[in-house]
Amino acid sequence: MRASQQDFENAVNQVKLLKKDPGNQVKLQLYALYKQATDGPCNMPKPGVFDPVNKAKWEAWNVLGSLPKETARQNYVDLVSSLSPSSEASSKGKSRANEKVHESQDIVVTSEDGITKIMFNRPSKKNAITSEMYQDIMLALKNASTDNSAITVFTGAGDYYCSGNDITNFTRVHGGMEEVAKKGPETLREFVSTFIDFPKPLVAVVNGPAIGIPVALLGLFDAVYASDRATFHTPFTSLGQCSEACSSYTFPKIMGSAKAAEMLLFGKKLTAREACAQGLITEVFPDSTFEKEIWTRLKAYAKLPQNSLRISKQLIRKNEKEKLHAVNAEECSTLKEMVLSEEYTNAIKSFLSRKSKL
Structure with missing residues (x-):
């Protein structure tokens, strides 16, 4: 859920109570997010070179482009939360987030050499994503957005990168398909938004086959590197579903409408x-x-200046964020309607029947 106006106001007050100076870089981020959350996109003339302080503030605000106010508000609250262990509510929330990510066996998060690595860790299930893993990944990304690393990397354990959704997610929900149609798209929207808004360079290290949503998400990554044994498959229509993770927009933009249609409509595996x-993907390497x-x-990329990496990514992505959220x-919304259709139900039953015979 997005931060409320009250959450935002509480965060503004928490900043005033900070006992430790967070440093100029963080203060510039706080200033920029505050202005974006309250005034919207930068609407002031750029200060001259003889006013370096206000020039730095202007640049930090301006680089956010058309970032929605509610997103800036959420990012501000998240950033303040990471700086405010003295605030009981904030501290408890942050503690729970870190604890859950670190306790998860299926999503392993490590940080070293300037790199936060988020690894799918269900090799016996081809790293299929459970409902719990969705929450763990969102928490891992929120923590990574404010940690000391320069870049964040996704990869998989074992032979697969990730085989997409664990289909039992849809069969274990209490309340039938109506509850699936309500909760599934809501979680998916929040999950994908976390990738859209992620402020640091995001890299996929695709060590093996990738199926479904982890493939669709690649259009939101800044670089994708793959082993030559990796494959890429988006069988959405065979499951009675539609494109997700903004792939209906990013794939045609990246590869052209005809090639994108082969993947998204007809499920061609690449x-x-x-x-x-x-x-x-960016480059292929021998396995x-x-x-x-x-x-x-x-590791060499992670040694680059962190603020420069963030600002450069913001410049590259700023004109698309609003479009991606839309x-x-x-x-x-489309998926929510499709989940209640007979076609979707039959497709899932057929898939589960095939799986049970394997």
Whole structure:
């Protein structure tokens, strides 16, 4: 859920009570998010070079572009929460978040060499995502957005990167399909929004086959590196579903409408080489040297100036955030309607029947 106006006002008051100076970089972020949350996009003329303090404030605010007020408000609250252990409510909330992420066996979060790594860790289930893992990933991303790392990396344990949704998510919900139709799209919208709003460079290290939502999400990553044994498959229509994670917008933009249609409408599976040729991924590496080559590269990237990385990403992404949030909302609204259809129910039953025979 988005932060309320009261949450925002409480966070503003918490800043005044900070006992430790958070540093100029953080103070600039707080200023920019506050202005964006209250006034909207930067509407002031740029100060001259002889006014460096106000020039730095202007640049921090201006780089947020058309970021929605409610998103800026949420980001402000999250940032203050990470700085305010003295606030009982904030401290408890943050403690619960860290505890849940670190206790999770299915999502493993580590941070070293300037890199926060978020790893799918259900190798026996091809790293299929459970409902609990959705929550763990969102918490991990919120923590990573304000930690000391320069970049955040997703990868998978074992042979698979991620095989998409654990279909039992839809069969374990109490209340039938009506409850699935209500809760599923709401969670999905919040989940995808976390990726859209993530402020640091986001990298996917695709170590093996990827299916469904982890593929759809790749359009929201800043770089995607893959082993040559990876494959990319989006079988949404075969399950009676529609495109998700903004792929209905990002895929045609990245690879052109015809190639995107083959994946999103007809479920064509791409090899890593094909995905690279179509622009979906950044580079392919031989599987035998993949881990060594990619982590050596990422450690070098993580040594780049952190504020410069954040600002550069904001400049690249700022004109699309509003569009991406709108696409995400439309996809989730459409999915909500489709989940209640007979076609969807039959497709899920057929899939579960095939799985039980394997």
